[in-house]
Amino acid sequence: MNKHFLKGLIVAVLILITTFYIFERYESSRFNDNSNLNIWSFIDANQISTNRKIQNIETFARLYGYVRWFHPSDEAQEIDWDKFAVFGVQKVENIKSTTELRDTLYRLFSPIVQGLQIYEASKPELFNSEIILSPDPDAKPIAWQHFGVYLNDQSNIYKSIRTNKSVVGAEVDNLVVAKYIDYPIHLRNKEVKFSGHFKSNNRGVTLFIQPFVSLNEILSNNKIHKTIIEESKDWIRYEITLTIPKETTGIVYGFEVDGDGEVWADDFEFLVNNNRKWEPADTVNMGFEHGKTEDEVMPIADWRTSATFLSFEVTDENPFSGKYCLKVNYTGKLFERMPQFGEITKKNIGRNLICTVPLTLLTNEASTYPKTEISLLEQLKSEISNIKISREFNSHVNLASVVIAWNVLQHFFPYFDVIDTDWDKVLKETMKQTLTNKQKNDFFVTLSQMIAKLNDGHGVVYGEQMVHLPIRTEYIEKKIVITASENDVLEKGDIIKKIDGRPVMSVLRETEKIISGSPQLRKHRALNILGSKFNSNEETRLLIVRNGKSQNVIIKNNSRSKSIFFNPIDERQYLNETIVEIEPGIYYVNTGNCMVNDFEQKINELADAKAVIYDCRNGAQLSFFDIVPYLIEKPVISTWWNVPQIVFPDRKEMEFSKSNWDIKPKKPLFNSKTIIINVPSVVSAGETMMDIIDHYNLVTTVGESTAGCNGNLNYINLPCGYNVMFTGMRVLKHDGSQLYLKGFKPDYPVKKTIKAVKEGRDDFLEKALEVARQ
Numbered sequence: 001m002n003k004h005f006l007k008g009l010i011v012a013v014l015i016l017i018t019t020f021y022i023f024e025r026y027e028s029s030r031f032n033d034n035s036n037l038n039i040w041s042f043i044d045a046n047q048i049s050t051n052r053k054i055q056n057i058e059t060f061a062r063l064y065g066y067v068r069w070f071h072p073s074d075e076a077q078e079i080d081w082d083k084f085a086v087f088g089v090q091k092v093e094n095i096k097s098t099t100e101l102r103d104t105l106y107r108l109f110s111p112i113v114q115g116l117q118i119y120e121a122s123k124p125e126l127f128n129s130e131i132i133l134s135p136d137p138d139a140k141p142i143a144w145q146h147f148g149v150y151l152n153d154q155s156n157i158y159k160s161i162r163t164n165k166s167v168v169g170a171e172v173d174n175l176v177v178a179k180y181i182d183y184p185i186h187l188r189n190k191e192v193k194f195s196g197h198f199k200s201n202n203r204g205v206t207l208f209i210q211p212f213v214s215l216n217e218i219l220s221n222n223k224i225h226k227t228i229i230e231e232s233k234d235w236i237r238y239e240i241t242l243t244i245p246k247e248t249t250g251i252v253y254g255f256e257v258d259g260d261g262e263v264w265a266d267d268f269e270f271l272v273n274n275n276r277k278w279e280p281a282d283t284v285n286m287g288f289e290h291g292k293t294e295d296e297v298m299p300i301a302d303w304r305t306s307a308t309f310l311s312f313e314v315t316d317e318n319p320f321s322g323k324y325c326l327k328v329n330y331t332g333k334l335f336e337r338m339p340q341f342g343e344i345t346k347k348n349i350g351r352n353l354i355c356t357v358p359l360t361l362l363t364n365e366a367s368t369y370p371k372t373e374i375s376l377l378e379q380l381k382s383e384i385s386n387i388k389i390s391r392e393f394n395s396h397v398n399l400a401s402v403v404i405a406w407n408v409l410q411h412f413f414p415y416f417d418v419i420d421t422d423w424d425k426v427l428k429e430t431m432k433q434t435l436t437n438k439q440k441n442d443f444f445v446t447l448s449q450m451i452a453k454l455n456d457g458h459g460v461v462y463g464e465q466m467v468h469l470p471i472r473t474e475y476i477e478k479k480i481v482i483t484a485s486e487n488d489v490l491e492k493g494d495i496i497k498k499i500d501g502r503p504v505m506s507v508l509r510e511t512e513k514i515i516s517g518s519p520q521l522r523k524h525r526a527l528n529i530l531g532s533k534f535n536s537n538e539e540t541r542l543l544i545v546r547n548g549k550s551q552n553v554i555i556k557n558n559s560r561s562k563s564i565f566f567n568p569i570d571e572r573q574y575l576n577e578t579i580v581e582i583e584p585g586i587y588y589v590n591t592g593n594c595m596v597n598d599f600e601q602k603i604n605e606l607a608d609a610k611a612v613i614y615d616c617r618n619g620a621q622l623s624f625f626d627i628v629p630y631l632i633e634k635p636v637i638s639t640w641w642n643v644p645q646i647v648f649p650d651r652k653e654m655e656f657s658k659s660n661w662d663i664k665p666k667k668p669l670f671n672s673k674t675i676i677i678n679v680p681s682v683v684s685a686g687e688t689m690m691d692i693i694d695h696y697n698l699v700t701t702v703g704e705s706t707a708g709c710n711g712n713l714n715y716i717n718l719p720c721g722y723n724v725m726f727t728g729m730r731v732l733k734h735d736g737s738q739l740y741l742k743g744f745k746p747d748y749p750v751k752k753t754i755k756a757v758k759e760g761r762d763d764f765l766e767k768a769l770e771v772a773r774q
Contacts, residue, residue, distance in 0.1 A: 054431045056092040056101055057399055059350035061427065063105060064088060065407030066345050066357045067113055069149070070649050072142045072162045073361060074368045075112040075377055082719040083387040085400035093399075098351050105353075111376040114368070117356035121348065127356050129342035134362035134369035140164040141341050142363040145334040146646040147657065148728040149412040152717050157643070158728055164332040164363060176310060176328060177265070177303050178254030179282065182629070182664060184211075187244045187251070187281060191273040194253050195239035197320045198229045202261030202330070205229035207238050209253040211245055213596075229255070235266070235320045249596055249626070254303070257310060257328060264318075266325035288314050288324045300326060335645050337655065345649050359648070391721035393440045401447070401718040402430050408716050411651060413454065414644050414730040415740050421453050440464070441534045447722060448514035452522075455741055456727050457683050457709025459516030460564070463722035468562040469531040469540060469555055472569045475523060476752045480504045480530070482544075483757050484571040489553050491546065492571065493758035498543035499531050507531070515564060518708040518741040524680040525564040533557050566619060566681065572762050575618070585610030586772045587672075588765075592618030596626055603630070604668060611673040611772035616682050617703075617764070624689030629666035631674060631698045637662045639691045639739075641711065642730040656730060663692070674699040675768050678746055683707035688731075690744045695734035701746040702767045708743035 068081050088108055095101045102118050110116050115132045119125045142165060148158030181187070194209045210224040227238050244251065253270065257263055270282040290301040292314045299305055299312045311329045319325035339359040349355050361368045389397055406427050416423065430450040437443045444464045451459040470486035473496065482494040499507045511526040531540050542553050561568050574580055578594040579602050581587050587609050589599070599606075599622050606612050607630065614627065628636070642656035676699050682690065687710045693699050714728035733739045748771060752763045 050432070050435060052096070053093045053435070054428060055351050056095050057089055057403070057431055058427055059101060059353060060088045060092045060105065060108075061403040061406060062347065062349040063109060063118075063355050063357075064403055065411060066347065066355065066649050067109055068407070069146070069160075069411055070144050070345060070359055071113050071357050072144050072359075072363075072368065073112060073114055073372075074363075075114075075372045077162075078377070078381065079112055080384055082400070082404070083384045083389065085403050086387050086389065086396050086719060087384050089396050089399045089403065093396075098353065101351055102353055105355075108380075111372050111380045113357060114361060114370050114372070115344075115356070115358040117354075118349075119354055121352050121354055124354070125356070127344055127346070127358075129358075132358055132361055132370060134364070136362070136364045136369070139362035139364045139369060140332070141338070141360050142368055143339045143360040143647065145338055146412065146644070147334050148643050148712075148714060149408065149646070151408065151714060157712050158714055159334060161334055163338055176255060176257045177300060177305055177312070177326070178252050179270075179284075179303055181251045181253075181282065183249060183666065184244065184251050187272055188246045188248055189244065191241060191243050192281060193239055193241045193269070193271045193273070193278065195237060195271075196255065196268040197235045197237050197266045198255075198264065199232050199235050200229055200261065200263045201231055201233075202257060202263050203231055204258030205255060205263050207240060207255050209240050209242065209251065211242075211248040211251050213247050213249050229263075235264075247597070257330075260330045262330075263328040264325055265328070266320035267322070287319075287322045288326045289322050290314075291324060335657065337645065338647050347649070389719045391440075393437075393443070394720075395435065395437070397720050398434050398437065398443045398446075399431065401720040401722065402427070402434055402450070404718055405447070405450070405716050405724050406430070408724075409454065409726065411649055412644060412646060412714075412728070413456075413651075413726060414642070414654070414711075415454070415456065415727065416651065418738060418740050419455050421455070423453075426450055426453050443720065444534075444722065445514055447720075447724070448516075451724060451726070452512075452514055452516040454516050454726065455518060455522075457517040457521050457707045458711070458713055458725055458727040460725045461722050462725065463720075464534060465560070466529065466532045466534055467536045467538075467557040468529060468559040469557055470559045470569065471555075472567050472571075473527050473530050474752065474757075475508075475527060476754055476757065479754070480508065480527075481754055481757060483752075484569045486559065486569055487555055489555065490542075490544070492760070493546070493754060495545040495754075496542055497545055497550065498541075500541050504530075518680070518743060520680040520705050520743065521683065521707040521709065528562060528567045529564050531557070532562075568618075570618070571760070573760075573765070574615075579606075581605075582613075582769065583773075586769065587612045589614045589622065590618065591616050591620045591622045594622040596622060598622070599626060606672060607668040607670045609672040611675060612670070613675045613677065613765070613768045613772060615677045615765070615768075616686065617677060617679050619681075620686060623685060624693065625663070625685075627674075628663050628689060628692060628698070630668065630670045632663070632665045632696070633669060635662050635664050636692055636696055638688055639695075639732060639734045642732070643712075644729065661688075673772060675771055676701045676703075677764050677768055678703040678706055678744070679764075680704055680707050680743070682743075683709050684711070687739065687744065691734055691739070694744055700748070700771055701744070702748040702771060703746050703750050703764050705745045706743035708739060708741045710739055 091104055095104060106118050117125050142162050144162055146160045150158050150160035196207060207227045208224055225240050225242050227240050229238060266287060268286040271278040272281040285302040293299060293301045305312055311331050313327045314324050315327050316324055341360045343359045345357050345359055347355055410423060433446045437446055448461045451461055471482050471490055472484035473480050474483045480496045482490055483492055496504045498504055508526055511530055512522050515522045515525045538557055540555050540557055542555060544551060574588055574590055577590050578598045579587060579589050587606055591614055638661040640658045640660050642658055645655045645657055678701050687706050690706055710731040711727045711729040713725055716724040731739055748767055750764050750767045756763050
């Protein structure tokens with residue numbers, strides 16, 4: 001045998017034995033915190049250290065979520081939770097044993113968590129609820145209830161309260177009882193008067209009226225007119241007078257309540273001044289004489305309610321006039337269900353540790369019970385106050401931001417049952433990647449990749465500005481094709497093969513990883529920002545193919561008008577038009593440019609046309625909320641909005657509050673055929689209308705599938721300076737089937753061709769015209 005071969009064989013065997021020994025020692029160390037690796041372990045020391053750090057922070061993260069959103073003590077409300085997250089990450093990251101981690105977590109959380117237990121799985125402890133009993137026999141149970149989840153002032157319809165505690169105004173939507181007039185053309189530029197009779201022992205009651213142009217104005221409380229209702233045992237009349245602006249598309253009016261107590265209301269009037277004579281503009285059930293109703297969605301006939309922490313009762317007890325009046329009473333709860341006293345969350349939080357966190361305490365007007373030792377709480381608050389947070393790159397702040405965002409979604413995101421995502425694994429992966437980030441942009445990508453795993457079309461991370469290539473790219477015939485350009489070097493029909501030396505399909509796949517949504521929406525948005533960069537001074541090298549010949553070009557990323565949502569760079573026909581008669585009797589409406597007034601001026605022509613094509617590819621200044629009333633002969637309803645009602649962590653026993661909208665018909669009734677051009681950018685409100693259109697079979701659709709994402713937004717403001725948007729409620733299709741990820745497929749699917757792009761033709765519009773001519 002060759003001596004060199006023998007020598008090599010011996011060396012190989014020694015290496016194999018050594019590697020096996022190191023691996024065996026490393027594996028045993030994972031389950032024994034007190035073990036000491038021998039000299040061979042230095043090879044994997046850094047990896048072991050990183051894994052342990054991630055495990056420590058994961059354990060802190062799970063306990064953080066259970067406490068922040070589900071433990072109801074007064075002490076927990078005194079904490080700056082963003083700073084606490086950073087503080088906790090710093091405290092636990094380098095701990096080397098389970099015992100030390102357990103003790104550190106207990107020191108961190110016990111000043112704000114009454115009845116907290118943290119113990120090793122091998123040493124179980126029993127929970128005794130007597131330790132959290134109150135000496136006050138009149139104390140009431142206090143627990144968290146989440147209607148969705150309230151996160152900040154952007155939270156919109158979502159609410160979070162602790163039961164039997166005075167409600168902080170910003171935590172809840174105060175709109176209580178309201179009516180709505182759609183398209184009040186007869187009231188524009190006219191003086192109106194809204195009045196009602198009240199008696200109340202609640203200081204937070206206001207009469208209001210709000211004209212608006214868009215739904216966003218309703219949510220932002222712009223142009224709202226209010227009159228404060230005084231406390232009184234006697235009936236007092238209040239009124240508001242104003243002139244309705246000429247651009248108004250709707251009016252909301254009613255009264256709102258903020259706080260504890262009872263409110264009585266009766267005999268409302270809504271009048272309009274016609275030639276100096278006040279005449280009724282609304283007479284439907286203004287005195288609540290229609291009596292009681294058992295309707296969960298509309299507990300008061302012909303009036304809408306949105307504050308579920310109040311009870312509504314149409315009663316014959318002491319009305320101002322007639323037989324009935326309305327009584328509104330604060331219940332101390334958002335809804336009936338809540339954890340019972342003694343209920344706990346008992347969870348494995350990692351590193352072989354179990355936590356027990358009480359979900360319900362007892363409270364009186366003064367405080368929750370038992371009280372924490374003041375010195376411990378003050379010391380904790382003092383330590384937290386020393387934490388400095390800024391938008392600059394900081395690994396601890398970034399890790400804390402992951403802790404917060406992951407927990408919000410873990411406990412409140414309503415679609416985990418329809419996505420194939422291991423969210424626990426996502427936490428570990430995101431922590432690991434965060435530790436490798438070197439600059440702020442890196443963390444933006446990391447966080448975006450985390451949110452992308454929700455497949456949520458509303459799942460977007462805000463906070464970094466990108467610059468974009470001055471082109472429009474689309475996926476046509478399995479190629480990336482330029483369909484519009486603001487750069488003289490590039491032409492429609494050019495095929496991109498490489499970006500900065502990388503195959504373009506690889507770049508597309510990497511871009512899709514930071515975009516959340518259904519497959520069709522993810523690709524659509526990735527194409528909007530393909531080749532985009534954070535540095536405005538960078539140039540991008542493209543390898544393109546034009547007429548069968550390859551060429552390299554260098555392009556400056558200088559477009560800021562683009563975003564993942566829309567790419568305004570386009571060269572299709574009628575892009576800048578509002579309403580055009582393309583052929584005799586066939587009209588084209590660009591919903592991205594057409595305003596309500598433009599539509600109303602052409603209303604009679606459109607009603608009697610042969611066909612009207614609505615192009616939704618460029619957004620919707622004119623929404624189908626404005627169009628559908630002319631397509632129906634009787635009222636139609638939307639699908640149900642299902643807002644989570646959450647009282648337990650980890651979405652356990654999640655229930656839903658249901659509500660919906662209705663749309664009433666308007667004249668003239670359109671006799672024309674209605675055709676819609678859809679693409680994946682039709683999302684959210686656009687899909688609300690698509691659901692009505694699809695269910696009632698009102699129109700014909702051409703193009704591509706819609707996004708597959710609907711429901712009111714919620715926002716997480718993170719200490720790193722980024723904001724995360726996500727869907728806070730569950731929305732199904734009218735028939736109860738899944739909308740999420742699927743969207744609405746067109747009646748006539750369209751696939752673009754490179755030939756049509758080069759010839760300047762619009763495949764989508766051509767198909768719509770073909771259908772219109774039938």
